[in-house]
Amino acid sequence: MRALSASELLGVWERGRGLPSVQRAMVLLDSACPEISSDSLARLSIGQRDGFLLTLREWALGPHLVGMATCPECGDRLELNLDVADVRATPENEHEPDEEFSIAVSDYEVQFRLINTQDLVAIFDGKDAVFARHMLLNRCILAVHYRGEECPLDRLPLSVVNEVLERMELLDPQADVQLALSCPSCGHQWEAAFDIVSFFWTEIESWVRRILHEVHTLARAYGWRESDILAMSPHRRQLYLELVDE
Ligand SMILES: [Zn+2]
Known part of the structure; x- marks a missing residue:
């Protein structure tokens, strides 16, 4: 498995739009693991699959995870600040796909x-x-x-x-990660499932909106091609965007 480039992540988003979650996970893995057949990837246990997706998420957007949860008792929204390590479950023993x-x-x-x-x-x-x-x-x-x-x-x-x-x-503990949550408003404590596929996909959707806006701004200002703008490092792209605003 390797990290996805900006252009590849955009391609993943395009192919996964409108697909059910289980297929989106496969689109992500197929793009990041060209050396493994689709059939073998589909035979990874769900925990192994989610472990791979967590790594891919870390490579793409860093180790910090920010999400929202709603308290089932008082309805207040709370922000979740987690690290990838907090939701990484380690199985007692590594296992092979199809292992009996x-x-x-x-x-x-x-x-x-x-x-x-x-x-x-x-x-x-x-x-x-x-x-x-x-x-x-x-x-x-x-x-x-x-x-x-x-x-x-x-x-x-x-x-x-x-x-x-x-x-x-x-x-296969990574297949069902539960977060222990506590509401700062009413003190209610509960467990919520952490689903890496929907979490990562929501992030990809907002990343796409942001990056396409950046491409739009730079292409309009300089006439550069989409592929060239996407190939820039985020830092370099950011500096150009600041220059456009001047
Ligand atoms: Zn509450």
């Missing part, structure tokens, strides 16, 4: 793999949440044995299914 795991719970032994982008794409049209969950389990649970005998997934008790899902979360 197993868990033994009360006479059941279950083989499974972690949820990846291909799974999320497959359940995307499953409008029914129960059906989507069933599909997801069907894809990620590879084999079930009860006292050594093969057993259909439908016969797996809910308590065992929940244990499998919990183990998946432990193995």
Whole structure:
């Protein structure tokens, strides 16, 4: 993986507009990882995918994350100031895409793999949440044995299914990052999910508006081409913009 140039990030924004979040994540990774096939990227676990996106975000916009949250109790808006390190989860062990795991719970032994982008794409049209969950389990649970005998997934008790899902979360912690928040107005404390895909995409959208305005100003003042203006370092572009304003 390598950092995206300004022109590449603009291209990512153009290709990802109007796409669902899971596809936007793939557009970002495909652009930053030309050495890895799309198929392999789509088979990274969601936690691995989000770890890559977090790194890409840090390379593009720095380690500091600023966001907003709404207190569910009093409705006040609070500003979140975080560093990439605050939302970077480290799994106990590094794992390979498609790696198989197993868990033994009360006479059941279950083989499974972690949820990846291909799974999320497959359940995307499953409008029914129960059906989507069933599909997801069907894809990620590879084999079930009860006292050594093969057993259909439908016969797996809910308590065992929940244990499998919990183990998946432990193995892939970056897939579900929760922020512990506290409201300065009313003191309410709660947890909110941090979703790197929507966070980064919102930032990309405002970055695009800013950079296109800069291109517009410089192109109008000097007649330079878009590609040349985008290829400048932000610092150099900024100095020219100050000169235009004089
Ligand atoms: Zn509050």
